[in-house]
Amino acid sequence: MTGEKHTQVVIVGGGQAGLAVGYHLRRQGLDFVILDADPAPGGAWQHMWDSLHLFSPAEHSSLPGRLMPAQTGTPYPDAGHVVDYLTDYEKRYDLPVQHGSRVEAVRRDADQLLVEADSGTWRARAVISATGTWSRPFLPAVPGRGLFIGRQLHTVDYRSPGDFAGQRVVVVGGGNSGAQIAADLALDGHVEVTWVTQRPPRILPDDIDGRALFDVATARRRALDAGRSDTGGIASLGDIVAVPPVRAARDAGLLDAKPMFTRLTADGVQWSNGTHAEADAVIWCTGFRPALAHLAPLGLRGPRGHIPTVGTRAVGEPRLHLLGYGDWTGPASATLIGVGRPARDAARDIAQSLSG
Structure with a gap:
């Protein structure tokens, strides 16, 4: 050619x-x-x-x-x-x-x-x-997602709390991105944040950082390659690295996660017990x-x-x-x-x- x-x-x-x-x-x-x-x-x-x-x-x-x-x-x-x-x-x-x-x-x-x-x-x-x-970016198929009249963003779209000043924001996701963005918004003080996770969030001990996680992942891979039992790797320790903003928000009581809602409505989110929270934006930190x-x-x-x-x-x-x-x-x-x-x-x- x-x-x-x-x-x-x-x-x-x-x-x-x-x-x-x-x-x-x-x-x-x-x-x-x-x-x-x-x-x-x-x-x-x-x-x-x-x-x-x-x-x-x-x-x-x-x-x-x-x-x-x-x-x-x-x-x-x-x-x-x-x-x-x-x-x-x-x-x-x-x-x-x-x-x-x-x-x-x-x-x-x-x-x-x-x-x-x-x-x-x-x-x-x-x-x-x-x-x-x-x-x-992955967006889950949650009922009512097409009904919500506010903004829906993914992790890839998020930049800073200034974009949400005076607004009510629901952050969805129990991993590092969800925790860090929820902390970023909550610490700003000008955003009303609701953090929602599929299961209770698991924040790693404060002394665990990326180097330790790499060592854990490597040890797991070596164990599996050698035919030994699965150590569970990083998932056995937790899901969220306690970087300084996450620690600050946690210690200030600003990272109180709620369970995953069952559907979106036109103006917010709703849980299985009928509880409803109004929202101007939903940020999907869903991987x-x-x-x-x-x-x-x-x-x-x-x-x-x-x-x-x-x-x-x-x-x-x-x-x-x-x-x-x-x-x-x-x-x-x-x-x-x-x-x-x-x-x-x-x-x-x-x-x-x-x-x-």
Whole structure:
């Protein structure tokens, strides 16, 4: 096909996972390109809400080869600091990222994979999908969702309490995003917040941060790989990291979660006992799904929308690797600190397969 470009490896996604595996592919001496839909560096971090901070100190939030510098005034860097770090990382290692290049499909074509992007088509002997989940927010099918006349937002739409001054806001979700956004709104003092969770929220002990969670996730993966019993991993400890704003709101008695409501009404939410709360906005902090639409032509989707893998390699297409989507593509691989090891393993695996 006229205008096709050739390389050994195409990485789809230029966030933390794409950059980490790019670092390791460079060390393996492979030719590769990184196609990233965002027009600027920083991955999903450039789209986070204003008050978001990492779960871990900078020294425990680094990609391979380059420690994240500390941020002045806080042990837990904010999202803007992470964007600066990823931007510097991309430049420091001269990684071949083509920003503003959205991949639409990956197809088989004889002994190669064809990667079709809006910027052109690439032929490659291996593809690494590292698109994450941020672009696929999940909204549950709750009765009455279409009746509610107020604003409905997802985590991806939230920016700051100033957007809700003087309003009544229902925050739905018992994970980190739900707790942090509920705390952010409650501490502002100008928003009436109702926090709703599917089950009673479980806040981790104050001394547990991202480094400890990575160690727990790694120990679980090793136990499972060795055929030992499941330790339960992070889920056995709790759901919410007690970052400073969450601690402050908790200690002030502002994080009193209510059980999940049964339906939305035109002007609010209603519980099974008939109790009703008026609301101007509902923020759905209900998670994400893997952004894998570009891989649909390969026909690999398995249970829960995941593609079955051994390590990072797709079971049904050995030329495809998936990286950074969660524990199913490597322990804590959706985190800055956790993605380095599976990125290294994927690069080594690809280098070995291409040398044969």
